[in-house]
Amino acid sequence: MKKSMKIASACAACLALLLTGACGSSGSSAGGASKGQAIHSDAKANDNAKCQNTIKKPGVEKVTVWAWYPSIEKMVDRFNEVHDDVQVCWTRAGSGQTQYQKITTAIKAKSGLADVVQIEYDVLGQYVSGVEKHLIDLSQFGAEKVKNEYTPGAWNSVSLGGGKSVYAIPVDQGPLIMIYRKDIFDKYGVKVPTTWDEYEQAGKELREKGFTGHIGNYEPSGNGSNVTLMAQAGGKVYHYSASSPDKVGIDFTSKPAQKVMKYWQRLAKEGVVTTDDAYTAEWYKKIVDGSWATAVCASWLVGSLRGVSGADTTADWKVAKAPVWDSSTPAVNFGGSSLAVTDQAKHTEMAAKVAMELFKDDQVQHTAITDSGLFPTWTKVLNSESFKNMTDPFYGDQKINEIIAPVALGYKGYEFLPFQPYAYDEQTKTFTKIVRDNADVSASLGTLNKSLSDYARQQGFTVQ
CATH class of the missing domain: 3.40.190.10 (Periplasmic binding protein-like II)
Incomplete structure (x- = not known):
């Protein structure tokens, strides 16, 4: 997403001290989980969660999401319409710095954090550095199976160096x-x-x-x-x-x-x-x-x-x-963001499903591109003739995606500090x-x- 915000040094220092401690994290581990990460399975914990969107199917399990994408409520509504096993309970907890400060507060308090959060690529490392990792490694839930659906650079950004661990699902770039x-x-x-x-x-x-x-x-x-x-x-x-x-x-x-x-x-x-x-x-x-x-x-x-x-x-x-x-x-x-599952997710596997599938629907992807102005990470879209042939009246009906898509596909990724x-x-x-x-x-x-x-x-x- 757009980098219209700067995170204050004090907040950064706080994050670094909080997230790089040498002591191990508490909580139970499940098979395949990163060391020290608690995998939860309480499908009822979010029954009374407050949402900014209207839940389409009451009584169905909820997964809470913090995100600030433009038109996100429209995309959440579409997801909820086509899913009978889970409903996204969305909240705009601020954008960029504001949301990151709330994430930091919730990590300190060990409660209050959403199941899934939007995080920019250059900020991801802060939440997985040190022994305590506050984002779940999604490889244990099959994230590697969708790797080829995304550009190499975007995937490298969420795997933090191109390893087997996957700490978020790419959305835009x-x-x-x-x-x-x-x-x-x-x-x-x-x-x-x-x-x-x-x-x-x-x-x-x-x-x-x-x-x-x-x-x-x-x-x-x-x-x-x-x-x-x-x-x-x-x-x-x-x-x-x-x-x-x-x-x-x-x-x-x-x-x-x-x-x-x-x-x-x-x-x-x-x-x-x-x-x-x-x-x-x-x-x-x-x-x-x-x-x-x-x-x-x-x-x-x-x-x-x-x-x-x-x-x-x-x-x-x-x-x-x-x-x-x-x-x-x-x-x-330069820029872009992802959906990550936090270690406070109430039902970790279902939260991973939401992170991997929220933007998977063709209609949601279309909304993301046309209404939200997100530049996609999805290789299928980037290689499609319909996407490359889209004209933009602001630029004299130029087919601007013919210029931009090859750059997105050619980007291999680079790294940022925690x-x-x-x-x-x-x-x-x-x-x-x-x-x-x-x-x-x-x-x-x-x-x-x-x-x-x-x-x-x-x-x-x-x-x-």
Whole structure:
């Protein structure tokens, strides 16, 4: 989902301390369960649970779900209509940070947590690090059987390193693409860039030919988008696998990481791009009012622009592949979320069924794409001619999925830390100094590497 929120450092530190303790968890285990995880089977426990949706079939077992997807109630209604053995009892417990804080509170209290929760990919690791794992390994309920229904990158994100454990079921993703103003490029006779070298040159040409705006913006507060840009250059700045939950890897001193930051520092210093913070009202306004000729972004922004006020009514919007470094540049992704089963689920097996089947229905998938604006992780949909041939009037009836779907299918996945929000806050401070204060790139990234490594060790991790 859209990364319009930042989780505070204090919350991140709390999560890290809570979720990486050395002591084992209590509770009974069932055969096949991860060590220490309690598998429950009380089908009546949610009989009196309060729901925001209207239950279609009273008297049927309920599974509680916290999720903030747009139009989620419509999708829940469809699920409940076609299921006689279970009904989803849905609640919007806030989005992003708000919901994660409630999850943390419920984990501390050892009660009050929903059976199934929506969690973004870069946050999953926080809830399975250390000895205590607060998300259920769904492989014991047959999750591996549906692996091929999802893109490799999305599946890697929920298996936390591509192992046999599966801690959530993918729903949506955010392939990195470029939205651009065709009318601006046409007006000034500048070629739409396909590489980062061309992007820099096009930015200079636009200014030289009289364009008063900028070709784009680099957001030092972009969080996951900045990790994505480094991954696109071949850099893997974070490493974490649930198969080695006591180890993390941090590498901002690599050549790709330095290459990316030197590139954006140069463009900012020369006035080719601006360095506004991301996801503010002003940031959205500048995208739509013509201040920037491009927005290199996740696919979720494609739909978000429709509702932004202050748009230039003469705009001719188009979608293209994101600029690449060279022919070896990998497909990358920024954002997306999943459905995970918590260790407080009242009937674990039925909760796993809901997580695996809520978005399995064709009608639900259609609603997710058309009403919710989710970009799918389902390979069947991504490869379908009907999906690729969908036209979008906002983009001049362009078949935008022809551009975006190959990126989604080509994304292989990368990893995040089990204290990722804290890492985001620290990297934002460093990137801000680099692009706004012209701080030395190598020294700044080295300091960031050390501070995150020190923090990881303080939380009990071994740093590789």
